[in-house]
Amino acid sequence: MDVDNPATWPRALADLIYSIADETELDxxxxxxxxxxxDREAQILDLLRGHLLRAQHGTRLLDxxxxxxxxxxxxxxxxxxxxxRLNHAHERGYLTDAEREVLRSQSMVAPGRQKLGNREGQVCxxxxxxxxxxxxxxxxxxxxxxxxxxxxxxxxxDHAGVAQKLGSLGRPALVTAYVDxxxxxRHLVFKSVVHTFVGKxxxxxxxxxxxxxxxxxxPQHIESIAFPGDPAYDRLPGLPxx
Numbered sequence: 001m002d003v004d005n006p007a008t009w010p011r012a013l014a015d016l017i018y019s020i021a022d023e024t025e026l027d028x029x030x031x032x033x034x035x036x037x038x039d040r041e042a043q044i045l046d047l048l049r050g051h052l053l054r055a056q057h058g059t060r061l062l063d064x065x066x067x068x069x070x071x072x073x074x075x076x077x078x079x080x081x082x083x084x085r086l087n088h089a090h091e092r093g094y095l096t097d098a099e100r101e102v103l104r105s106q107s108m109v110a111p112g113r114q115k116l117g118n119r120e121g122q123v124c125x126x127x128x129x130x131x132x133x134x135x136x137x138x139x140x141x142x143x144x145x146x147x148x149x150x151x152x153x154x155x156x157x158d159h160a161g162v163a164q165k166l167g168s169l170g171r172p173a174l175v176t177a178y179v180d181x182x183x184x185x186r187h188l189v190f191k192s193v194v195h196t197f198v199g200k201x202x203x204x205x206x207x208x209x210x211x212x213x214x215x216x217x218x219p220q221h222i223e224s225i226a227f228p229g230d231p232a233y234d235r236l237p238g239l240p241x242x
Contacts, residue, residue: 183215
């Protein structure tokens with residue numbers, strides 16, 4: 001199922017979403033985020049039970065990392081994932097000893113820093129690919145600096161440091177995956193799933209939500225990995241191309 005494509009919405013879900021949309025009174029469609037719909041979220045998630053929802057993960061990948069996602073899926077962030085990315089990049093000659101240790105010691109999951117980004121134990125995604133085409137700022141850094149926020153967050157503004165190296169590693173990538181938001185895992189969605197669907201139903205194409213998915217995403221739920229030059233990437237204008 002794809003929030004950007006109402007034709008893929010299950011009938012019961014579509015009927016409810018369009019019913020809610022018909023009740024809305026908005027002067028401007030982009031005000032959908034102000035609708036008081038929170039009491040409908042549980043009902044929507046119940047209708048999503050048994051359905052997988054398409055989502056997008058923006059990142060920057062070395063070729064071996066793309067292969068690992070195809071083979072093993074997406075892993076929630078933790079210290080082991082950061083260590084694996086740094087160690088594999090180091091082993092392949094992309095990072096020096098000093099660069100690896102700086103990035104490890106200053107990552108979001110390094111001892112004493114775990115609370116800084118509050119990213120542990122989750123995969124970060126967005127629900128709408130169409131939203132990306134309207135506002136590239138939300139994914140620009142993710143696609144411009146290697147390692148994900150947990151690794152690059154301390155360095156991307158320090159052009160005298162390792163930022164230049166992080167911007168040269170890998171290629172920008174959009175990973176399309178399927179998630180089960182009705183599955184156990186305390187998944188967080190901002191603003192909400194119901195807001196996103198209703199925003200689409202009233203005609204606001206960029207309606208979107210950030211998803212903090214608290215489970216691993218298995219390889220069979222990875223639809224594609226798109227790089228610059230791939231139609232699925234190039235159809236979204238304004239994204240980094242190198």
